[in-house]
Amino acid sequence: MFVRMTALLLFAGLSVAQGVRNPHTSAADVAAGAKTFHSHCSPCHGYAGEGGRGPNLAAGRFYHGSSDADLLKNISEGIPGTEMPGLFYNADRVWQLVAFIRSLSANAIKPTGDADAGAGLFRSQSCVGCHRVRGEGGSLGPDLSGIGAARSVDNLKQSILDPSAEVQPLYWTVKFEDASGRVVQGFLLNEDTYTVQLIDRSAALHSYEKAAVKNYTIDKHSAMPSYRDKMSSQQLDDLIAFLWLQRPQ
Amino acid sequence: MKHAIRFGLTVCCVVASLSAQVTYEKLLDASSGSSDWLTYSGNYRGWRYSSLDRINRQNASKLTLEWVYQMPTTLMVETTPLVINGVMYVSEPPSNVVALDAKTGRQYWRYRRQLPDRINVCCGQVNRGVAALGDRVFVGTADAHLVSLDARTGAVLWDIQVADHANGYAITGAPLIVKDMVICGISGGEYGIRGFLDAYDAATGKRRWRFWTIPENSWAGNSWKTGGGPTWLTGSFDAQQNLLIWGTGNPSPDWNGDSRPGDNLYTDSAIALDVDTGQLKWYFQFVPHDVHDWDAVQVPVLVDAEWKGQPRKLIYWAHRGGFFYVLDRETGKFLFGTPFAKQTWAKGLDDSGHPIVLPNTEPSAQGTYIWPGVQGATNWYSPSYSPLTKLFYLSYWENRSVYRKGEQEYSPGNRYIGSVPLIDLPGDLGHGGVRALNPQTGERIWEYKLETKPWAGVLSTAGQLVFGGSDEGYFFALDAETGKELWRQNLGGIIRANPITYLADGKQLVSIAAGNGIFTFAVQR
Numbered sequence A: 001m002f003v004r005m006t007a008l009l010l011f012a013g014l015s016v017a018q019g020v021r022n023p024h025t026s027a028a029d030v031a032a033g034a035k036t037f038h039s040h041c042s043p044c045h046g047y048a049g050e051g052g053r054g055p056n057l058a059a060g061r062f063y064h065g066s067s068d069a070d071l072l073k074n075i076s077e078g079i080p081g082t083e084m085p086g087l088f089y090n091a092d093r094v095w096q097l098v099a100f101i102r103s104l105s106a107n108a109i110k111p112t113g114d115a116d117a118g119a120g121l122f123r124s125q126s127c128v129g130c131h132r133v134r135g136e137g138g139s140l141g142p143d144l145s146g147i148g149a150a151r152s153v154d155n156l157k158q159s160i161l162d163p164s165a166e167v168q169p170l171y172w173t174v175k176f177e178d179a180s181g182r183v184v185q186g187f188l189l190n191e192d193t194y195t196v197q198l199i200d201r202s203a204a205l206h207s208y209e210k211a212a213v214k215n216y217t218i219d220k221h222s223a224m225p226s227y228r229d230k231m232s233s234q235q236l237d238d239l240i241a242f243l244w245l246q247r248p249q
Numbered sequence B: 001m002k003h004a005i006r007f008g009l010t011v012c013c014v015v016a017s018l019s020a021q022v023t024y025e026k027l028l029d030a031s032s033g034s035s036d037w038l039t040y041s042g043n044y045r046g047w048r049y050s051s052l053d054r055i056n057r058q059n060a061s062k063l064t065l066e067w068v069y070q071m072p073t074t075l076m077v078e079t080t081p082l083v084i085n086g087v088m089y090v091s092e093p094p095s096n097v098v099a100l101d102a103k104t105g106r107q108y109w110r111y112r113r114q115l116p117d118r119i120n121v122c123c124g125q126v127n128r129g130v131a132a133l134g135d136r137v138f139v140g141t142a143d144a145h146l147v148s149l150d151a152r153t154g155a156v157l158w159d160i161q162v163a164d165h166a167n168g169y170a171i172t173g174a175p176l177i178v179k180d181m182v183i184c185g186i187s188g189g190e191y192g193i194r195g196f197l198d199a200y201d202a203a204t205g206k207r208r209w210r211f212w213t214i215p216e217n218s219w220a221g222n223s224w225k226t227g228g229g230p231t232w233l234t235g236s237f238d239a240q241q242n243l244l245i246w247g248t249g250n251p252s253p254d255w256n257g258d259s260r261p262g263d264n265l266y267t268d269s270a271i272a273l274d275v276d277t278g279q280l281k282w283y284f285q286f287v288p289h290d291v292h293d294w295d296a297v298q299v300p301v302l303v304d305a306e307w308k309g310q311p312r313k314l315i316y317w318a319h320r321g322g323f324f325y326v327l328d329r330e331t332g333k334f335l336f337g338t339p340f341a342k343q344t345w346a347k348g349l350d351d352s353g354h355p356i357v358l359p360n361t362e363p364s365a366q367g368t369y370i371w372p373g374v375q376g377a378t379n380w381y382s383p384s385y386s387p388l389t390k391l392f393y394l395s396y397w398e399n400r401s402v403y404r405k406g407e408q409e410y411s412p413g414n415r416y417i418g419s420v421p422l423i424d425l426p427g428d429l430g431h432g433g434v435r436a437l438n439p440q441t442g443e444r445i446w447e448y449k450l451e452t453k454p455w456a457g458v459l460s461t462a463g464q465l466v467f468g469g470s471d472e473g474y475f476f477a478l479d480a481e482t483g484k485e486l487w488r489q490n491l492g493g494i495i496r497a498n499p500i501t502y503l504a505d506g507k508q509l510v511s512i513a514a515g516n517g518i519f520t521f522a523v524q525r
Helices: A002-016 A027-045 A068-077 A091-106 A115-124 A153-161 A233-244 B002-017 B024-032
Strands: A173-178 A183-191 A195-200 A205-209 A213-219 B063-070 B082-084 B087-092 B096-101 B107-111 B131-133 B136-140 B145-150 B156-161 B176-178 B181-184 B196-201 B207-212 B236-238 B243-247 B269-274 B280-285 B301-307 B310-318 B323-328 B334-339 B346-349 B355-357 B368-370 B392-398 B401-403 B431-437 B444-450 B459-461 B465-469 B474-479 B485-490 B500-504 B507-514 B517-523
Touching: A027 A091, A068 A091, A115 A233, A153 A233, A173 A195, A173 A205, A183 A205, B024 B176, B063 B485, B082 B131, B082 B500, B096 B136, B131 B176, B145 B181, B236 B301, B310 B392, B334 B346, B431 B465, B459 B500, B465 B507
Parallel strands: none
Antiparallel strands: A173 A183, A173 A213, A183 A195, A195 A205, B063 B517, B082 B087, B087 B096, B096 B107, B131 B136, B136 B145, B145 B156, B176 B181, B181 B196, B196 B207, B236 B243, B243 B269, B269 B280, B301 B310, B310 B323, B323 B334, B346 B355, B368 B401, B392 B431, B431 B444, B459 B465, B465 B474, B474 B485, B500 B507, B507 B517
């Protein structure tokens, strides 16, 4: 019992001491950390740390502290009030995980475009009609106020050129025809066995009993058009630079 | 004076109605027409069936809310209430117990347990119910204690430590009363415990016996000491043979079997124990060397029926891995098995009931897609058997997961699992519902399909009804013969519990936990 308590105290001391630097940063440590990341962390944070149910870890910015000591503590003990559980491995192994997570942002591609020009394109290309940034813009598409922390450069590029490659269910397009022949089209907000709720393109809310619906289809493609042939590569880089700067305040 | 008379009457009334008076004889007779709900599954045979028929196919559409009881908790509620002599005994998460007037839902008393700061329960600090004997109520706790309470007041009569919670042990299941004993299982399959099933003297709390689900030194190296095999769900009792029939859980670590070569007995098994001694009479292992976390933690359904023209003592068992089994209850011999949901891990079952495992179905570094998913094709929520229709009812899931394999080291009281699978695939969440099976053939008689995967058990009644619930919050009644929906009500919260039914003042009521409440319905006269 004594030995175990000593070990715990030692570990707790390591986990809270600010200024502690990761002692395990070799290539072998990064590789070992990658293995643990893929088996334990990737279901929520994505195989390449790109985010999913949990935040993107490849952007180099962390919501609950960015120091080595913060990362060690958060991985070891979990983050109260979130879905992040503690990993409860020995400190050496968690340090290897920290090394791998650091490597993700060290290798991350940074945007090369002009963010100011991108801000102009965001308006002139009508992005602002559907997407909101810091309270300004439309509401049909996702709010992009924190998109730079959630998505990599490559991921942003894919979303602009091939919007249907990855579409959240909230942005699937649903189409209803009721018994009278009235058609309503919008985004799926919720669905259960008997009812369905949606928001139409004028932002009106609808709720239907499925039994009263004549036809009901769900289109999992994005309603956003591709900008593949609508912008030069420089404009694309500029827009990505603007989006990449959008971080939670 | 007026007040004194009223107070005196009230005291008389309370004393009369708060006397539990459950006897072993009543528990033995629970199958043959009890108007109460005396034990977790309604009877010893695991049927979750009631002979009450005042709510039936003709009037089920007129069910209306009788009362609601809201629990002061934000934790998940998975409890099955007991109802005894007009009092409902409900366990509240994490480890509290409340006694309610079964007619109105008004509270008599509450037992509130103080828990240590750190509790090791893998999947929520839940509690699935209490047991009762005489004037006592028994509850297992999240810090792995077993507590005896006075049914009249909630006062603690004894409180014993079953295991050390700091090492990952917890109790989430309802105890089972047999004779003068409290049978108590244990949780902790995600923490590298060594599983067991215990029997305690109901009067004193003294342990009568312990059956270790992993025999000493029976696995490679020291892996038997941390091999899991929990017993976290209430089993059944065969009174004729004096046998407890109980399911055991997954081996640890869950998704990496490298440290525990071999079959890993008696994990993922049905075990039959002499209830007086705890001695093993037979076992049947559903999944040798499980690496998918497919516990055999389901309620065993014990039925005496003809099998190939001969009367036989049978067990019906829908296992988490996706197969429905029929076993001989006297020997544990495999008689029959067939899938009841999509599965992609086994070619089938051989003559002894062992799965013929397909290649490349183990967890892998890059991830292996397998049906069923981690939560199985069914799970702990109760099935039901109706002696009227002779059908086996269950809530099922059709879904898959991505199983990944990682390295694992044991550290006491911490998770010992091997990886974290991707349980719900984005855009491919699967679905579920309720199915009725002919248990003699495995044939699907009917299906009630839901958009989502239900965590609610099913109840069948002599009113030819099957009650069930959904994650969407719907509580519903189906025709037991056809599966046709006769009634449904949205309760506004996820249903992760089993329904019960009982009589109060001659009126039949049906109850289920949803969200953080107990909802009780009746047909108004």
